[in-house]
Amino acid sequence: MRYLDEYRDPVAARKLVQGIERAMTRPWTLMEICGGQTHTIVKFGIDRLLPKALELVHGPGCPVCVTSLEVIDRAHSIASRPEVIFTSFGDMLRVPGSQGDLLELKARGADVRVVYSPLDAVELAAKHPYRDIVFFAVGFETTAPANAMAVKQARRRGLDNFSILASHVLVPPAIEFLLQSPANRVDGFLGPGHVCTVMGTEEYEPLAERYGVPIEITGFEPVDMLEGILRTVEQLEAGEAKVRTPYRRVVSREGNPHARDLLAEVFDVCDRKWRGIGTIPASGYRLSESYRAFDAASRFDVETVETRESPICISGEILQGVKKPLDCPAFSTACTPQTPLGATMVSSEGACAAYYAYGRHLEAATTEVAR
Amino acid sequence: MSQPLTGPELAGSCPIPKSRYPEITMGHGAGGQLMEDLIHRIIVPTFDNDILAALEDQATLSLPQSDSRLAFTTDSYVVQPLFFPGGDIGKLAVHGTVNDLAVGGARPLALSAGLILEEGLPIETLERVLRSMGEACRDADVRLVTGDTKVVERGKGDQIFINTSGVGLVAKDRTLSIASVRSGDKLIVSGTLGDHGIAILSVREGLEFETTIESDSAPLSGLTEKVLATGAPVRVMRDLTRGGLSSVLHELARSSQVGLVLEESAIPLKREVRAACEILGLDPLYVANEGKLVAAVPAESAEDVLDAMRQHPLGADAAIVGEAVADHPTMVLMRSAVGGERVVTMISGEQLPRIC
Numbered sequence: 001m002r003y004l005d006e007y008r009d010p011v012a013a014r015k016l017v018q019g020i021e022r023a024m025t026r027p028w029t030l031m032e033i034c035g036g037q038t039h040t041i042v043k044f045g046i047d048r049l050l051p052k053a054l055e056l057v058h059g060p061g062c063p064v065c066v067t068s069l070e071v072i073d074r075a076h077s078i079a080s081r082p083e084v085i086f087t088s089f090g091d092m093l094r095v096p097g098s099q100g101d102l103l104e105l106k107a108r109g110a111d112v113r114v115v116y117s118p119l120d121a122v123e124l125a126a127k128h129p130y131r132d133i134v135f136f137a138v139g140f141e142t143t144a145p146a147n148a149m150a151v152k153q154a155r156r157r158g159l160d161n162f163s164i165l166a167s168h169v170l171v172p173p174a175i176e177f178l179l180q181s182p183a184n185r186v187d188g189f190l191g192p193g194h195v196c197t198v199m200g201t202e203e204y205e206p207l208a209e210r211y212g213v214p215i216e217i218t219g220f221e222p223v224d225m226l227e228g229i230l231r232t233v234e235q236l237e238a239g240e241a242k243v244r245t246p247y248r249r250v251v252s253r254e255g256n257p258h259a260r261d262l263l264a265e266v267f268d269v270c271d272r273k274w275r276g277i278g279t280i281p282a283s284g285y286r287l288s289e290s291y292r293a294f295d296a297a298s299r300f301d302v303e304t305v306e307t308r309e310s311p312i313c314i315s316g317e318i319l320q321g322v323k324k325p326l327d328c329p330a331f332s333t334a335c336t337p338q339t340p341l342g343a344t345m346v347s348s349e350g351a352c353a354a355y356y357a358y359g360r361h362l363e364a365a366t367t368e369v370a371r
Numbered sequence: 372m373s374q375p376l377t378g379p380e381l382a383g384s385c386p387i388p389k390s391r392y393p394e395i396t397m398g399h400g401a402g403g404q405l406m407e408d409l410i411h412r413i414i415v416p417t418f419d420n421d422i423l424a425a426l427e428d429q430a431t432l433s434l435p436q437s438d439s440r441l442a443f444t445t446d447s448y449v450v451q452p453l454f455f456p457g458g459d460i461g462k463l464a465v466h467g468t469v470n471d472l473a474v475g476g477a478r479p480l481a482l483s484a485g486l487i488l489e490e491g492l493p494i495e496t497l498e499r500v501l502r503s504m505g506e507a508c509r510d511a512d513v514r515l516v517t518g519d520t521k522v523v524e525r526g527k528g529d530q531i532f533i534n535t536s537g538v539g540l541v542a543k544d545r546t547l548s549i550a551s552v553r554s555g556d557k558l559i560v561s562g563t564l565g566d567h568g569i570a571i572l573s574v575r576e577g578l579e580f581e582t583t584i585e586s587d588s589a590p591l592s593g594l595t596e597k598v599l600a601t602g603a604p605v606r607v608m609r610d611l612t613r614g615g616l617s618s619v620l621h622e623l624a625r626s627s628q629v630g631l632v633l634e635e636s637a638i639p640l641k642r643e644v645r646a647a648c649e650i651l652g653l654d655p656l657y658v659a660n661e662g663k664l665v666a667a668v669p670a671e672s673a674e675d676v677l678d679a680m681r682q683h684p685l686g687a688d689a690a691i692v693g694e695a696v697a698d699h700p701t702m703v704l705m706r707s708a709v710g711g712e713r714v715v716t717m718i719s720g721e722q723l724p725r726i727c
Contacts, residue, residue: 008709094720107397
């Protein structure tokens with residue numbers, strides 16, 4: 001299949017691995033930003049093909065993981081209202097709030113529906129004029145344009161029974177936050193390919209310069225990932241810290257101007273609380289003044305409930321690349337995809353869920369027995 | 372209410388965590404971990420008997436003074452929409468139960484049908500479903516001989532639910548069993564995976580997308596007869612339904628205490644199904660089928676069985692996709708195209724589409 005098989009080609013992959021081995025003269029730690037990239041690494045066993053001196057740590061780029069507990073509780077409170085049809089991307093349904101998850105709310109009678117696009121939620125609003133249709137608008141810059149488009153269409157069509165619960169997050173402030181942390185040990189970044197498809201790469205240049213870290217904007221298939229890794233290592237070995245784009249087939253320096261204009265029209269940048277990390281200044285989108293009428297949080301006047309996180313869960317440290325899933329005492333015992341204690345186990349893109357889905361815990365147990 | 376997230380639960384941490392859900396969720400019916408949990412924790416212990424506990428697709432009971440045993444199975448059908456590309460709920464209700472008999476090596480004899488109809492269902496829709504069931508019975512050479520009809524108030528059902536049970540005869544000396552797979556056996560699937568699940572998704576409200584993929588719903592009795600006629604010592608056959616190939620392989624691995632290794636590049640997939648799975652963020656190993664089976668056979672008979680399958684129209688795309696090994700008993704591994712190996716875990720509940 002075109003655009004797939006050539007990026008999963010074993011011969012190309014082997015060549016890149018050899019290139020990485022040749023290029024390395026000392027240990028390096030790289031972070032992949034996106035949850036999708038983490039998934040590819042574990043699914044294809046890419047970390048195991050690499051030299052031991054090269055460590056991959058997993059970044060904060062899983063939108064489901066970093067959505068704060070307060071927002072999730074707010075979503076649950078809205079979804080529980082009888083007049084509401086609550087729509088969401090699939091993997092938000094299993095995220096536990098303080099009182100269970102959306103699947104449980106659904107089991108108790110809430111009208112919760114999975115959609116593949118926010119525009120489908122707009123269609124529902126047209127089809128059910130006497131119901132309130134709320135879309136759970138989470139995600140990075142990648143999903144934001146479609147959500148902006150949904151709001152814009154709803155306004156154009158006069159669908160005032162449509163609203164979104166917006167909790168968008170932005171990548172560059174998160175990278176800066178990680179780099180400012182005293183615990184940071186990341187030498188170079190595999191940048192977020194699809195975020196940059198929308199936003200372009202320009203805003204990463206000051207980060208690379210200020211903090212002296214190379215950033216290679218990387219794709220999501222095995223060969224893409226290995227190429228990003230090789231090029232980051234090459235920059236590090238050469239003492240360079242530039243933003244470059246191996247994922248050129250979809251990313252340009254200016255991004256998608258139409259999408260960016262739309263984002264500027266519909267959203268304002270705001271401070272945002274990240275689950276497991278805390279509040280990062282200017283790291284989120286909320287609806288701009290002229291679209292505020294479509295804001296579900298104010299429309300339904302939801303009280304902020306007090307929230308409590310599991311004291312055992314280390315997802316914050318995992319999201320910041322300080323620790324890895326196997327460092328957690330609860331991983332695969334008290335915390336599993338059926339009983340997630342925290343953010344990174346919940347989403348299929350979370351690092352803990354990826355480790356679990358591809359059986360890293362079973363392998364760890366087997367190795368333990370073999371010893 | 373979920374359990375409070377407090378420390379003490381970690382003490383003596385059980386490797387199989389207690390289910391988090393105090394109520395039935397959709398995931399409990401999805402053929403994955405949650406459903407298995409329900410079966411092992413509540414259902415099997417309640418009815419405590421070895422025939423049920425064997426968890427074969429069909430129970431087999433001895434008959435006095437006969438060369439055959441009676442195979443007996445039941446299944447319920449709640450699919451929405453009722454009509455989809457390549458089939459409908461009526462066809463499924465016949466094929467599914469026929470297949471549960473056929474994979475045990477039984478010749479299907481007769482079916483029962485229980486219909487639960489929702490008030491307001493157009494009679495015409497019912498007729499269409501029943502006509503389809505009738506055709507499916509003729510195709511599978513089985514008779515529907517007894518039935519029951521109930522009507523529930525509007526809103527208490529979803530148009531039409533169907534339960535079918537089936538009986539068949541299986542030769543006394545036939546010993547197909549999920550507990551009989553041995554290290555070295557080859558795994559053969561009878562055709563492309565995921566066609567049914569993707570066909571249903573393509574017409575489900577809110578997810579409609581254009582595709583030429585049709586459900587693979589079909590009676591497998593002809594194919595299984597062909598396979599058994601080779602005389603090969605087939606260990607087990609299972610039809611692949613909810614939970615896909617992955618769920619069945621986990622049952623085999625656990626019941627037989629063997630490890631299984633799949634070769635990703637050998638798994639037959641239609642191009643459209645593969646593309647739909649990539650776009651929708653689904654793994655075809657977990658997507659439903661309704662006319663496919665997997666067989667475990669000793670290595671020396673694998674080519675014979677493969678040839679026999681390929682000679683049947685329903686087995687034209689059959690392929691050897693992996694083997695059983697002595698290492699890592701109960702675990703299913705897959706060698707990826709790039710050369711890395713990974714564990715294929717059992718899915719928890721429903722496959723939830725990814726965000727981006």
